[in-house]
Amino acid sequence: MKKVLVLGGGTAGVETAIFLKKEGFDVELVSDRDFFYIYPISIWIPTGEVGLDSISIPLKDLSESHGFKVTVDEVERISASDMKVYLKNSGERSDFDYLVIALGQSKIKHEGIEHTLSICGSPQEALKIRERIEDLIKIGKGKIAFGFGGNPRAKEAVRGGPVFEILFNTHNYLKKLGIRDNFELIFFAPMEKPGARLGEKALKMLDRMFNKMGIKRFTGKKIKRFTQNSVVFEDGSSVEADLILFTPGGTGHPVIKNSDLPQTEAGFIKIEDSCQVVGFENIYAAGDVVSIEGPEWKAKQGHLAEVMGRNIAHNIAVKEGIKSGEPKGYKEHINIFCLMDMGNGGGLAYRSENKALLIPLPVIGHYLKKGWGVYYKLSKLGKIPRIPGM
Ligand SMILES: Cc1cc2nc3c(=O)[nH]c(=O)nc-3n(C[C@H](O)[C@H](O)[C@H](O)COP(=O)(O)OP(=O)(O)OC[C@H]3O[C@@H](n4cnc5c(N)ncnc54)[C@H](O)[C@@H]3O)c2cc1C
Structure with missing residues (x-):
């Protein structure tokens, strides 16, 4: 053989x-x-x-x-x-x-990238994010910036979904702890319309969520570099943060x-x-x-x-x-098929040649994704049958 x-x-x-x-x-x-x-x-x-x-x-x-x-x-x-x-x-x-x-x-290496952490990196990096968020919770207040970048040489090598997911999950986590008001959550991305590939409906929904959750946005500004506690944009402006969670474009x-x-x-x-x-x-x-x-x-x-x-x-x-x-x-x-989790619900985004859908799934969305995780592990191990396409 x-x-x-x-x-x-x-x-x-x-x-x-x-x-x-x-x-x-x-x-x-x-x-x-x-x-x-x-x-x-x-x-x-x-x-x-x-x-x-x-x-x-x-x-x-x-x-x-x-x-x-x-x-x-x-x-x-x-x-x-x-x-x-x-x-x-x-x-x-x-x-x-x-x-x-x-x-x-791999990921594009921006100047000062060592001052940031990405959810799309190694498992150890994800654990480090948890540690840094917990440190801020112990202090009782903080400013966290969440962002993602692109690669002009490969437009498909963008990983925005997980960044939105950890942003919304962090918001809901802090809310559950009763300390959300002591935190400033910021979103930044160089694109004018981050998330646009999911379609117009998804963009509108993201917009509503940012407003509802009180998340400040800095979009359409190219990133120049990172420092230990700031994101510096090409136009000379900057955003300060205690923790920067950034996923660069893929390479x-x-x-x-x-x-x-x-x-x-x-x-x-x-x-x-x-x-x-x-x-x-x-x-x-x-x-x-x-x-x-x-x-x-x-x-x-x-x-x-x-x-x-x-x-x-x-x-x-x-x-x-x-x-x-x-x-x-x-x-x-x-196609794009993505169950975007928000910590207290989710949204099912689907994009194909003819369709761009976003179905809000309050509460159930979160448990569906949790359930998918269990199904995925068991089916990979051959313990339960695979559902075609999942
Ligand atoms: C945080 C996050 C959330 C995501 N959420 C979704 C989602 O909800 N839905 C969805 O469809 N997609 C999602 N994606 C995208 C999806 O996970 C990727 O498209 C997929 O993992 C790509 O699979 P891959 O095998 O090509 O790469 P990977 O899964 O990255 O696997 C690469 C493997 O190669 C190994 N490797 C690397 N370098 C070497 C080396 N030099 N020698 C030996 N081994 C090496 C690595 O250890 C790893 O095991 C998400 C991605 C991330 C990062």
Whole structure:
């Protein structure tokens, strides 16, 4: 049986490994973490609703459930032209027939970024956010700035949803503690209309929520740099804060940028609709590491990363003659599907070629997302059946 080496143990890598095993391949997954970190439900770490354990799945457990091998190691270099991968501890690897790259993305490094923390970073960074919020709660007052940036070279590499989610959750957490009035919550972003890709209805709803929650906004101002306690904009103005929670625009993973893989200006891998890397017969890539093609509002999301993973397993199986059928593409699956949590409810945002919907889900929205988290963990481990598309 042909061997597939999957690089990355996140949303795309795990889904690819599970489905490659279903097709009968010999699969080894390499990850620098020994657990799968479920980003969408990490938004409750800052307010202490969840700990790391409840939003992670040990890769060992996934390996036992699905039968793929796991190697915990760091990918240092990829040489696509001679099908070699270099790992920090295990050294050079070329003992595979197919390579799947699912290493995720990196973030743009603004001047003074070390003075900020992001919910879209490492699990340790999310814990640090929690610690800093708790420190301010102990003092009893504070000023917290929440923001996100973009990448002009890759407009789809923006992660605004989780920033709105931790902002609204923090508001509701402070309210529950009865100290919201002692805190100033600020939102900043360089775009004129942050969140616009969700559609006009979502923008209006966000606007109403900001007003209702008393959150000050600084939008349409390009960020120049950060200092320990301020965000400095290009027009010379600035915003002071005790804590700055900022998620920069995404950029290519350093391993990809330093490789011979075909890539965009921003360092994202160029792929065909089938997820095959352009010009490389036996190399595929999935998830945040790739450049996606589609409508102006396109976004990189977990469900798309999973579709890519499943398609890769199918497409390699078809190529190997294990099954019949046509190769499957990712482009027809581009949409935005997001249950945005607010701590005391939520909103279901959906965007496709013909529709832009935002359905407010007071109270129930929060519990739906909580329920999804439980379902996701159990279904990944094969303990309950998967619902198609979720
Ligand atoms: C806070 C947050 C909330 C989100 N909420 C939603 C949501 O509600 N809905 C939705 O659809 N999407 C959401 N997303 C987006 C979604 O999580 C991503 O699109 C998805 O995780 C991408 O999967 P990936 O496998 O490409 O990358 P990742 O999940 O980032 O996985 C990359 C993996 O590669 C590993 N890795 C990286 N570098 C190396 C290396 N050098 N060597 C070995 N291993 C390495 C990492 O440890 C990680 O396991 C959210 C993202 C964030 C950050």
